[in-house]
Amino acid sequence: MSTLRNLVPSTHSLFVFEAAARTLSFKSAARELNVTQPSVSHSIxxxxxxxxxxLFVRDNRGVQLTEAGRQxxxxxxxxxxxxxxxxxxxxDRGTKYITFAASTSLAAHWLAPQLYHFQQEHPDVKIKVVATDRDIEPDHEVDVxxxxxxxxxxxxxxxxxCNEVVFPVCSPAYLLSHPTLTSVDxxxxxxxxxxxxxxxxxxxxxEWMELAGGNSTEIRTNIVFNDYQLTFQAAIAGEGISLGWSLTAQHLLRNRLLVRPLPIEIKTDRAFFLLVSEDPVKNKRSKLLVxxxxxxTAELRS
Known part of the structure; x- marks a missing residue:
């Protein structure tokens, strides 16, 4: 059990003290709390x-906090x-956010650079982006x-x-400073x-090389990151060639932060899906974002 109840006369005394300390006036505190000034003085x-x-020093000019009162x-x-x-x-009085849970790569390279467009179109809708390293079920805390x-x-x-389409990507600078690629090998x-x-x-x-008809036995795994977003960062920095995904690479390719050094791509048997909480209230709030x-992403479905 908390010992706070033994350290203060009552919870009401804390509210009286806070008002008096903030305003440095028993009269102002009484007005704010809708009680009499003697009542505030007695409570203190x-x-x-x-x-x-x-807790207070009283003089003809009013009251001031002692050092203990200030602390x-x-x-x-x-x-x-x-x-x-x-x-x-x-x-219900709190700020209503639409919470979007996404991988770090989608959050950093797709949502973050573009959500301000949505905010300009819908200034009254507030969004909270949650980066996660695993899939999360939409529920009472996650809307989309x-x-x-x-x-x-x-x-x-x-x-x-859109479908999951995977292809090599690199920075324009890397492509210009390295030999041209004409085949998967x-x-x-x-x-x-x-x-x-x-x-x-x-x-x-x-796996990608095998599906593309190349020789995967000579691949060197010199640089490995445990988060896909970091491979994007390394590719943007010109450190090499990464695999890119149709959705997460869309904004980077459109703005030429990344380019495709080869036209070859692999379309898997999987696709990206947008999921929304089954809560009717959340659905209504999330519809604009959906x-x-x-x-x-319409161009990815064409």
Missing amino acids: KMFEKHCGLA LYEEVRTSFRRLEQRLEAIS TVWVRPRDFDRANTWFV DLLQHQLIHSSDAFRKRLGWA DWFLAK
Whole structure:
């Protein structure tokens, strides 16, 4: 059991103290709390007696905090503010966010550079992006998310975004400063950037090379990242060639932060899907974001 109830005369005394300390006026605190000034003065005296120390210095000009009073006020003010924020967040009065859970690569290279367009179109809609290393079910905390599933995946509140298409990508600077690629096997003469995600199955270079008709036995795994977003970062920095995915690479390719050194691509038996919480209230709030996301990815479905 908390010992706080033994350290203060009552919870009401904390509210009286906070108001008096903030305004440095018993009269102002009384007006704010809708009580009389003598009531505030009495409550403060009882608080000081219970604590065994003076919290205010009283003189003809009003009241000032003692050093102990100042220290206590800082703690009370911070605690009140944190409690207020938490109560607002969990109540109907709190700010309503649409929470979008996404992989770090989708969050960093697709959502982050483009969400300001959505905000300009819908300034009253607030969005919280949650980067996650695994798939999350839409629920009471997550409104929208993206999964990669077999193309025949079907369930309520799900929208097909695009097929999973995988292809090599690199920076324009890397392409200009290295030998031109004319075949899949030419990739073996370049620095290939690998990723190995613990919770998401992704096509690796060896599997991609085999599907593309190349020789995967000579692939060197010199650079391996445990997060696919880091392979993008390395490719953008000109460190080598990474595999790119149709959705997550869309914005980077459109803005030529990455280019495709070969026209060859592998279309897997999987696709990207947008999932929304089954909560009717959340669905209503998320519909604008769903429509915007699908409009932004329309070219990937053509």
